[in-house]
Amino acid sequence: MNYQRRRFLQILLVGGSTVAVSACVGGSGDGNPLNNPPAPNLNPAPDLGDAPADILAMELPLSPGPLMSIGPLENSGVDGILIPPEFEIRRVAVSGLTSSTAIPLPSLGLINYPWHIFPDGGAVFDLDDGGWIYVSNSEITPAGGVGVLRFNRDGEITDSYPILRNTRQNCAGGPTPWQTWLSCEEVPDGRVYECDPLGTPDTARELPALGIFNHEAVAVDLTTKTLYLTEDSGSGRLYRFRSGGMTVSINGKPGLDMDNGILEVLEIEGFEAGAYQQDLVEARTVKRVRWVPVQSPDRPQSQARSEIEIATGAGAPGTVFKGGEGIWIQELPEGQRPQVSGANNPLRAVVYFACKGDNRVYALDIDNDLIEVVFDNEQLIAPDTPFDDVDNITISPMGDVIVAEDGDAMRLMVMNPNGPSKILLQIPGGGSELTGPAFTGNGRFLYFSSQRGNAAGPGVPGLGITYELTIPERFRAG
Incomplete structure (x- = not known):
């Protein structure tokens, strides 16, 4: 379907949207999926007012960053990796080794x-x-x-050490505004662990209140005292944890209380209780959402959902997001927050999250409880080359949304919300995953890994290589 026809159908669909949902209250489970009384509403959802749904924005007012102006890729000379002109890349760590020259650790x-x-x-x-x-x-x-790589101001590696040990399938996670790392276990009874980047494994702690499920990634909105979490499952949900307040974190800084709060799942209006947005045109149209309490939050959610479905003959709470992956929050600066048509609040913060099961990237307007698909495989990056297995997400200080890809192509994409995107980087050959993209605070360096290495790289194949991409200064204005 071409872009113009898609926009026309969206206009027709917006007129069929229904009225706004009200703010929901939270709850906690006692092990019985049919007996969960409501809990106090610690952080009420924003009042959407009485704006009629037929004037909702066709699209959220989202903008790409400066990396959308990069040129075509060329061979970097490092492990066959393709990057834009003016960019530079180096290896910074190989499994079992470290440093860009892959010198054994004892030598360093x-x-x-x-x-x-x-x-x-x-x-x-x-x-x-x-x-x-x-x-x-x-x-x-x-x-x-x-694990940690520590760099000095000149970009030299000065240390390497662990901050969490002996957990399972630590897939993604997310940084907190108080400078700790939340690491997620991708197993059915997975937990989230808070780690201090300057600490040791002994300082890390488990956070069971954030739910027991196939955790993938997490992002924090300090303004609303809320964490957003993805679930890597074909029947996965998008969760949020509304904290009860502030406390002292493991690094001694003020942080959110992640032991006490309410765990909820998102429901898109018209796709509640285990429903899924199959139609892409409809999914690309802005929808209202609400949040409902997680049933039995202290138990593995795949089991709890199954029991609810058997007991009630209906779907468990939450819209299905197939194979939830990376998640990141973009907070727009004051004075640069556009108004959203049909909503009361300007666009302050957007949660972007990816789903590999259908190769979609969603954008969630936190303050207005609105959602839409902003990237999918009809937005071709190159002719006849759809994006495959979207995975980790990060956002640069300049506002560029970067999405990593698994599978055969192995690319980092610069996402253009609701429009054709560009490729920032590609590792030919496949057989691995591009993981862990993250920028330094000044936007100068982007770190990422090829999780299982590649044939052209050093070390033992299959053990992983971590890289540093240097972003030219002219792409760091924002």
């Missing part, structure tokens, strides 16, 4: 922590001394966890 004096295998989700934390830290999950069982 970094003997305590060989770089882990199967590097996955990651983030960057800027330090007061001008350096920074890149954290990276290890997606293995049973000896998963999180």
Whole structure:
């Protein structure tokens, strides 16, 4: 379907939307999926007012960043990786080794922590001394966890160490505004762990209140004291945890209380209780959402949903998002927050999240409870080359939404919301996943990994390579 025809059909569909939903209240489970009384509403959802649905925005007012102006890719000379002109790339770690030259750890004096295998989700934390830290999950069982590369202000690696050990399938996660890392276990009874990038494995702690399910990634909106979480399952949901308030974090800084709060799942209006938006044109049209309490939040959610379906003959709460993957929040600066047609609040913060089961990227307007698909495989990146298995997401300081790809093509995409996107980088050959994309605070460096390496790279095939991409200054204006 061409772009103009898609826009015309969206206009027709918007007129058929129904009225706004009211704010919901939370609840907690006692093990019985049919007996869960409501709990206090700690952070009420925003009042959407009485704006008629037929004037809702056809699309959220989203804009791409400066990386949309990159040129065609060319060979970098490093492991066959293709990058735009003016960009530079280097290896910074190989499983069992570290440094861009792949020197064994003893030669560097970094003997305590060989770089882990199967590097996955990651983030960057800027330090007061001008350096920074890149954290990276290890997606293995049973000896998963999180490792760190520490850089000085000149970009030299000065240390490498673990901050979480002996967890399972640590896939993605997310950074917090108070400078800790939330690492997610991608197993049916998976948990989230909070880690201090400057700490040790002993300082990490488990966060069962964030739910028991196939965790993939998490993002934090401090303004509303809310965490958003994806579930990597064919029948997965999008969750939010509304914290009861603030507390002292594991690094001694003020952070959200992640032990006390309400866990909820998102329902798109018209697609409640286990329904799925099959039709792409409809999914691309802005819809209203509401949040409903998770049933039995202290139990594995796949089991709880199955029991609800058997007991009631109906679907369990929540719209289905197939194979939830990366998630990241973009908060727009004051003075640059456009009004959303049909909604009371300007666009302050957007949650972007990817679903590999249908190769879609969604945008959720937090303050107005609105959602739409902003990327799918009809928005071809190159002729006859659809994006395959969307995975991790990150957002640059300049506002570029970067989506990683698994599968055969293995690319990092610069997403253009509701329009044709571009390729930032490609590793030919396939057989791996691009994981852990994360920018430094100044936007100069982008870190990522090829989770299982590639034939052209160093080290033992299948163990993973972590890279650093340098972004030219002219693409860092924003």
